[in-house]
Amino acid sequence: MKNIIATICVLCTLSIASAEDKILKREAGIAGGWPEIQTDEGSNAKAVNEKAMMVSWGDVVFMYGPETDAGVGTPEQIRNMMKYWKSNGFTQIFWRGEDNRDPNFVWNESTMYAEASFIRKEYSRVMSSFDTTDCAIKSAHEMGMKIYMWASVFDDGTAANKPHRFWSDRFPWRNILFDKHPELEVRDRKGDVQWGVRELVYPLARSTKIADYINVVKKYPDLDGVLIYIHSHSAAGFHGDQYGFNQPIVDEYKKRYGVDILTDAQFDYKNPKFNPKDEAVEKWRSLRGEYLTQFLREIKSALGQVRPGLQVVVNTQGGDYMGPPFGNIRTDWRTWINEGLIDEIIVRTWMAGSAGAYDFSKEGYLTWGDGNLGVTPYVEMRKAIDKSGRDIKLLTRTRAYIEGADGYYDSSNRDESYPKKQRAIQLQENLAKYGKIVFIDQNFENVLPLEKTSCLDCTFGGKRWFIGDARYYSSKNSSPGFAGPFTTNVNSSPALVDVTGINGKGFAAYIDSDGKELTVIRRTGPGWPDLPLSSGHVTISFAIYRKPGAKLSIGTLNYGNQAQPATIQLIISDSGKITASSANKWVDAKLGVAQNCWQLVNISVNFEKGTFVLAVDNSSSAPIQLEKEKAAFNGLGFRCRSQDAFVDDLKITVIK
Known part of the structure; x- marks a missing residue:
C-alpha cells in the first residue's frame, strides 16, 4: 500500500473531472x-x-x-x-x-x-x-x-x-x-x-x-x-x-x-x-x-x-x-x-x-x-x-x-490512466476518513434465490452462479468480491447453506471434497482502476467450521495473473494442524483448527517486512517469510480435500 499511498498523496491536491479548471490530463495507456x-x-x-x-x-x-x-x-x-x-x-x-x-x-x-x-x-x-x-x-x-x-x-x-x-x-x-x-x-x-x-x-x-x-x-x-x-x-x-x-x-x-x-x-x-x-x-x-x-x-x-x-x-x-x-x-x-x-x-x-x-x-x-x-x-x-x-x-x-x-x-x-488517478483520490479520501480500505467483505447473505440475484456460469458443467461484484464501491469503502461457483443443490459444493443450526450466523459457503474450489476475487491490474495488493499492511480474516477429518487448502489468488505463484498458502490437515508457505516453502505454523465449532482465522500480511502472521482465535504463529518480490493478490480460494467444511465472513482489509 505504501506505493499506492505515495501516488495518492501526489494526486490528492487535484480535483476530479467535475472541476473544469483542474481536469486530469491524459497519459500513455x-x-x-x-x-x-x-x-x-x-x-x-x-x-x-x-x-x-x-x-x-x-x-x-x-x-x-x-x-x-x-x-x-x-x-x-x-x-x-x-x-x-x-x-x-x-x-x-x-x-x-x-x-x-x-x-x-x-x-x-x-x-x-x-x-x-x-x-x-x-x-x-x-x-x-x-x-x-x-x-x-x-x-x-x-x-x-x-x-x-x-x-x-x-x-x-x-x-x-x-x-x-x-x-x-x-x-x-x-x-x-x-x-x-x-x-x-x-x-x-x-x-x-x-x-x-x-x-x-x-x-x-x-x-x-x-x-x-x-x-x-x-x-x-x-x-x-x-x-x-x-x-x-x-x-x-x-x-x-x-x-x-x-x-x-x-x-x-x-x-x-x-x-x-x-x-x-x-x-x-x-x-x-x-x-x-x-x-x-x-x-x-x-x-x-x-x-x-x-x-x-x-x-x-x-x-x-x-x-x-x-x-x-x-x-x-x-x-x-x-x-x-x-x-x-x-x-x-x-x-x-x-x-x-x-x-x-x-x-x-x-x-x-x-x-x-x-x-x-x-x-x-x-x-x-x-x-x-x-x-x-x-x-x-x-x-x-x-x-x-x-x-x-x-x-x-x-x-x-x-x-x-x-x-x-x-x-x-x-x-486507463484517468480512472486509476480518480480511484487513487477516492482511496486517499477513504483512508483519511475510515483509517482503512475494505478490499473484500463477503458474508454470503441476502443472495437467494441465486437464479434471480446472481450471475449464471455454465463453464463448470451445468448451471452455477457467482454472487457479488468484483469492483470497488468508493461510496461504501468496500467490495463484496465475486464469489462462486455456487450450485443450488446443498449436496453439491460450493453451496450456500443456512448454518444457524451449527451456531453460525445465517448463511455460509459449504465446501466438500467432491466439489469445486470456492473463490472470492476482485478485478485488478491492467485495464482496471484498482491494483492487486502488494504493499503496506493487509489483514485477511474468515470464519471456518471444520467437520471431523476435513482437510483444506486455502490460498491467495491473483486473478488475471494466474501464472504468478500464490503469495500465501495454508493446508489444514485432517487432524486440524496448519502448515503455511509462501512460494512452496512450507513451515509448521504451530496452530490448529478444531472440529465441529466455528473459529476465526486471521492472516496479518506486512509486505514491507516481507512476513505474515497467522492467528486462530487468540493464538498466533511466529512471523512467516513472504517471497516478497512476487507477493501480490486480489482474492482467496478454498478447497476441501476430504470430508466437508463451511466458510463465512471473509474480509480482506488494507490498514492505514
Whole structure:
C-alpha cells in the first residue's frame, strides 16, 4: 500500500473531472494489441487537427464502473468525461450505444460465463435508469464536439455451444437472424461457418444491417453521423483465404470466369500448390470486396434519404484487404473516396476483437494493421483523397502528427490512466476518513434465490452462479468480491447453506471434497482502476467450521495473473494442524483448527517486512517469510480435500 499511498498523496491536491479548471490530463495507456497507445502525443510542432475518442460503452461500464467517471454509468459521469475529452483536445466522439442493440441479439444461456452474465445485468441496470446515448449526444454538443453512433457490421455472435478459435465454446451472444437464415454467414470450402460474420453478397445481410443504422438515426436526430465499424469478436480463420465460398459467390465467379472455386484446387489454401499471388485468386478476393462497396453505396443512400448531409465514417486496417478476422477480402477504399461514399476514413484499426495481441503474420493475411503488414502509406492515401477533390478526413490511431493525416482516434477502454488517478483520490479520501480500505467483505447473505440475484456460469458443467461484484464501491469503502461457483443443490459444493443450526450466523459457503474450489476475487491490474495488493499492511480474516477429518487448502489468488505463484498458502490437515508457505516453502505454523465449532482465522500480511502472521482465535504463529518480490493478490480460494467444511465472513482489509 505504501506505493499506492505515495501516488495518492501526489494526486490528492487535484480535483476530479467535475472541476473544469483542474481536469486530469491524459497519459500513455496500455497496449493489448495496440502499441501506439503506449506513447504520449509527443511534441511535434504541427498540431493534430482532429482527435476522435471511441467509447465502447458496454466495456467501460463494466471495467471502470461503478464509481469512476470513465465508467460512464450516470449522466454526471458522462458529462464529466465529455469535459475531460474536450479539455484534452478531442473534437469527435464515437459512441457505441448498447441501448440501441438489434432486438434479434440474445444471450447464449447454455454457454454463459459469470462475467458476461454480470455485464448483462450491469447493462440492464444502467440502461433502465436513463438514455445513455441521448445524454452522450447532449453532453458532447454542449462541449462543442461532434458525436457519431457506431455499431459493428460483422459482430453477430456465435451460436450456442459452437467452437470459437479463441473463446472455446462459451461465446456469450448471438443474433438469431442467422439461426433463421443460416445461409447468410460466411462459409469455407467445406461448408464450415465463420460464426457471426455476414456475407454481404446477400441483399438481406446488407439490408438488415442498414436498417439498424437507420433506426438509430431516426431515434436520435441530433447525431452528427455514424461510424460503419468493421470489427468483430468472431473467430478469425486459420488462413486469410479460408472463407468466402458461399453459393452466390461461387455462382457469380463461375458466371464471370467459368471456374468452380469449390472444386478448383487453386482456391484451396491447404493445397501445397496454392499461390496467394494467383490472378484468379485475386479476382475472387475482389469479387467479395465488391459487395462491401455495394453495402456502403446502399447505406450512404439510405442515410441520405433520412438525414441529408449526415456524415459517414468507415474504418479499415489501412491496406487493400480487410485482414483478420475477415480474411483477404479486397478493400476498395479508393472507390469509396472517389464516389463520395464516406466523409472520413480511419486506418490501422484493430478488427479482431476476440484475438487480443495474437500474431497473424504467418497465416496468409495480406493486410494486418497491428503487424504493419500490407498497409498503404498515409501520404499515398492523402494523395488519393486530394485527387478526388472531396473533403474527406483521414485519421490514424497513432498519438502524434503524421504527414498526410488529419488526426487520430483513441479508445476510452484502453486509456486507463484517468480512472486509476480518480480511484487513487477516492482511496486517499477513504483512508483519511475510515483509517482503512475494505478490499473484500463477503458474508454470503441476502443472495437467494441465486437464479434471480446472481450471475449464471455454465463453464463448470451445468448451471452455477457467482454472487457479488468484483469492483470497488468508493461510496461504501468496500467490495463484496465475486464469489462462486455456487450450485443450488446443498449436496453439491460450493453451496450456500443456512448454518444457524451449527451456531453460525445465517448463511455460509459449504465446501466438500467432491466439489469445486470456492473463490472470492476482485478485478485488478491492467485495464482496471484498482491494483492487486502488494504493499503496506493487509489483514485477511474468515470464519471456518471444520467437520471431523476435513482437510483444506486455502490460498491467495491473483486473478488475471494466474501464472504468478500464490503469495500465501495454508493446508489444514485432517487432524486440524496448519502448515503455511509462501512460494512452496512450507513451515509448521504451530496452530490448529478444531472440529465441529466455528473459529476465526486471521492472516496479518506486512509486505514491507516481507512476513505474515497467522492467528486462530487468540493464538498466533511466529512471523512467516513472504517471497516478497512476487507477493501480490486480489482474492482467496478454498478447497476441501476430504470430508466437508463451511466458510463465512471473509474480509480482506488494507490498514492505514
